[in-house]
Amino acid sequence: MSTLELVLVTKPPFAKPANIMRGIPFELAGVRPSGLPHSLYEELWHLNYWQEFSLALIRGENPSLPLHSSEAFPKDNDTLTESTWQALLENVSKGLDQVLLLSQDETRLRQTFRPDRTVEDELIVIANHNAYHFGRMVSLRQILGIWSADLGDSW
Secondary structure, eight states: OOHHHIIIIISOSSOOHHHHHTTOOHHHHTOOOTTOSOOHHHHHHHHHHHHHHHHHHHTTOOOOOOSSGGGGSOSOGGGOOHHHHHHHHHHHHHHHHHHHHHHTOHHHHHOEEETTEEHHHHHHHHHHHHHHHHHHHHHHHHHHTOOOGGGSOOO
């Protein structure tokens, strides 16, 4: 198992992404604790936005960069329904499955999709970005009182 595969999905040096997303009550997904900029929904929506962006690049598509970082977050929690929350969780999981498959393919990892970027390079971008936002989600879950040690590191 490669280091990249470990960090992306299976056994990162922190809680597994699947565990971070597991068991979040829908009623708390859109809660934005006082003084914090985003809810769990907004963090995961943003993570998904960029994960999909990177996967599109790897597929050879040409997604447009947003003009401002705020475009890579939902406008507000008005789009949050129980079905959109479940769809988001499923979409992030499917994206993680895709990055895991890519990380296991030595030939694909070395392929370039831009003159200066390999698939492995982009997977490292995904791993770093996801780690940051999954970490924020753990903190939000701790603040909301919905994080437990059985989900991953709690120190």
